[in-house]
Amino acid sequence: MTSLTLLDHARVNASGERRLWLATAALAGGTGIWATHFIAMLAFSPGIASAYDLGLTGLSLLIGIGMTAAGFWIALRPGLPGAAWLGGAQIGLGVGAMHFTGMAAFEVAGRIAWDAGLVLAALAAGAGFGSLALAMTLRDGSVRVKLAGAGLMVAGICGLHFTAMNAAVIVPDPSVALSGTAVPAEILAVAVALASITILVLAFAGLWLHLRDERRSALEGDRMRGLANAAVEGLVVCDGDRIVTVNDSFADLVGLAAEALTGVALSDLLAEPAATDAAEVPEAQLRRHDGSLVPVEVIRRVIDFAGRPHAALAVRDLRARKRAEARIAYLAHHDALTGAPNRTSFNARLAQEIALAQAAGRPLAVLCADLDRFKEVNDLFGHAAGDSLLRAVCAAITAVLNPGQMLARLGGDEFAVLAPSL
Secondary structure, eight states, rough: HHHHHHHHHHHOHHHHHHHHHHHHHHHHHHHHHHHHHHHHHHOOOOOOOEEEHHHHHHHHHHHHHHHHHHHHHHOOTTTOTTTTHHHHHHHHHHHHHHHHHOOOTTTEEEEEOOOHHHHHHHHHHHHHHHHHHHHHHHHHHHHHHHHHHHHHHHHHHHHHHHHHHHHEEEEEEETTTOOOBBBHHHHHHHHHHHHHHHHHHHHHHHHHHHHHHHHHHHHHHHHHHHHHOOOEEEEEEEEEEEEEEEEEHHHHHHOOHHHHHHHOBBTTSSOOOOOOOOOOOOOEEEEOTTOOOEEEEEEEEEETTTEEEEEEEEEEEHHHHHHHHHHHHHHHHOTTTTOOHHHHHHHHHHHHHHHHHHHHHHOEEEEEOOOOEEEHHHHHHHHHHHHHHHHHHHHHHHHHHOOOEEEEEETTTTEEEEEOOO
């Protein structure tokens, strides 16, 4: 359970930390497998003198740790088809290699004969259960799944061990003497217990310290998010291109919950990369959750977050400003009351059409009109009636214009029409 928890922790961490947690998981897993094997071996009593070769016993421990590390490394290979299944099979075969090395360390006053069929069945059990264990553990990382994966791993280890033990037949032989360097089972039992408990405690301690640091970083992130939520602008903190935390304003701008944006690539949201120069205030296009683009202004700064430099971005929604700018540009060239082009637009268009008429040798007509007695309309019926009359006049004239012709309101009740080629 410890090793599979560490393996899942390695899976979700960055590449630099992943190697450390992968090594810790392999150390805990290999030691656990080795301890399981030798505790079961110490429970085996053939009824004749027996002991264990210390060198081969130590080698079996190294094999268990090394083969477990290789299996975990294969299981986390991105892009490798069936990586978890292959890694689990590798661990199962590693359990077999460790078991038979441990059996080679088992000295007994007799000879050991092997049943090849049961040996193959033991290796198949270890590889099969190991594949199932890692494939299940790396599926979603929940506690229930890890427990199931740990159970399958134990089943694979025990299934291989007891099947392989059934494959061994000990034939007593008084002429075979135990070597003087062999260690009695009682002493080895104490060594196995101390080694396995020490390594598992160290692994648990390392994981606990790391999780404590993560909780501290999460609390710091919550405090920062609380302060950031007081800002009207969207705020984003990134580690490289990955979003670490956002405030509610940015989440509302994107159209997702703040928690859903953690870990998302910033480049997936900003259609144009923000400039890194702090003196620049570039505009970019923010892609919302529904696929629409929002014009934004981005200011980037470097801050210290959780003891490491991170990029902090202030994202300002420019839609209201863009609408105001478009409205100002429109009013600069159009009459606010009627919507017709104003005197400025008329003068610019007139100069352009005169130049075109002279260059092409074509005629150009300019028609001017005003409304007689318009002042009396305002005096008798009010300015609202006068405004309505001006809008009606514009609509009536515009309705009879041909393409390319333009009506402009020069001011008051004065209008002009440009008619090229007339």
